[in-house]
Amino acid sequence: MREDIYRDVQENVEKLSGKNVPFWDKLAEKWGFSNKETIRSQYRNEAKRRGYSLYKARQKNGPKILIFDLETSPLSGYFWGLWQQNIPIGAILKDWHLISYSAKWLFDEEVMSEVMTSREMLNGNDFRLTKSMWKLLDEADIAVAYNGLSFDMKRINTCFLKHDFSPPSPYVSVDPIVVAKKKFDFSSNKMDYISEFLDGDRKLHTDFSLWARCMEGDEEALAQMDLYCRKDISVLEAIYLNFLPWMDNNHPNMNVFYDDNVSRCPMCSSINIEYTGKSYKTTTNSYPSFVCKDCGYHGRSRVGSLSREKRKTIVR
Numbered sequence: 001m002r003e004d005i006y007r008d009v010q011e012n013v014e015k016l017s018g019k020n021v022p023f024w025d026k027l028a029e030k031w032g033f034s035n036k037e038t039i040r041s042q043y044r045n046e047a048k049r050r051g052y053s054l055y056k057a058r059q060k061n062g063p064k065i066l067i068f069d070l071e072t073s074p075l076s077g078y079f080w081g082l083w084q085q086n087i088p089i090g091a092i093l094k095d096w097h098l099i100s101y102s103a104k105w106l107f108d109e110e111v112m113s114e115v116m117t118s119r120e121m122l123n124g125n126d127f128r129l130t131k132s133m134w135k136l137l138d139e140a141d142i143a144v145a146y147n148g149l150s151f152d153m154k155r156i157n158t159c160f161l162k163h164d165f166s167p168p169s170p171y172v173s174v175d176p177i178v179v180a181k182k183k184f185d186f187s188s189n190k191m192d193y194i195s196e197f198l199d200g201d202r203k204l205h206t207d208f209s210l211w212a213r214c215m216e217g218d219e220e221a222l223a224q225m226d227l228y229c230r231k232d233i234s235v236l237e238a239i240y241l242n243f244l245p246w247m248d249n250n251h252p253n254m255n256v257f258y259d260d261n262v263s264r265c266p267m268c269s270s271i272n273i274e275y276t277g278k279s280y281k282t283t284t285n286s287y288p289s290f291v292c293k294d295c296g297y298h299g300r301s302r303v304g305s306l307s308r309e310k311r312k313t314i315v316r
């Protein structure tokens, strides 16, 4: 669904839902839909994809969740061939550095991004971008990056070390690719593929020539890289929200980020959880289980339901 249509519909839904105002007919006519059911069902799908119910269910004073993505330069150097090369360290002409980053706070409309200037590219000087990323990660309680555990987190730490920054204050890293590999069998675990699998939203495609032009400090290419990186971040946010109920131990428990004594969904922090009557069994105890009515996560109480006497009789 187009951004402007989605925003308009959402505004109407927020203002007029449950007020007995027949706004769907008007919206269908305004945006050229054949009837109200068509626009309503398209809106519902789009809202689900964007995690709107999770947005509504989010709790105030919750953790700051940063979604981010880095683009880095290739190394340049001398090599003798293309196949099975073992390139000596001395053959590196220029080591990798950042080209751009994009980031957003979960559910915020604003996408933050920075890209190297032509001069910075030619000098390989990523100090400015490193400093901005340090500030963002220092502010974050949770940082989400796709393939972040093997790539983005390590790369940005390397930049911090290079420019003599101390580590940012603690945050928990969440990497949706770990969940993609553990819980699903996608034909490809690339973000591009999964995004299309979920909702048909294609990432902007790039080929190596864009990187090559960026390396030369081409301003148009750098602007295009920024755009590519910014588009990626909304895709990543949608994947993160879609994966939430499947994340289990690959996501921090949201309950520990709040100061009060309310039980929340460990994944999305919604307080709308409902005990199902079913129980979760471990080898030595049984725990009442619940479902989150907003993200669909199944969790369990920490207190077992078996009596002390019963537990004494359990052998293994």
Ligand SMILES: [Zn+2]
Residues within 6 Å of the ligand: 265, 266, 267, 268, 269, 270, 292, 293, 294, 295, 296, 297
């Ligand atoms: Zn939830």
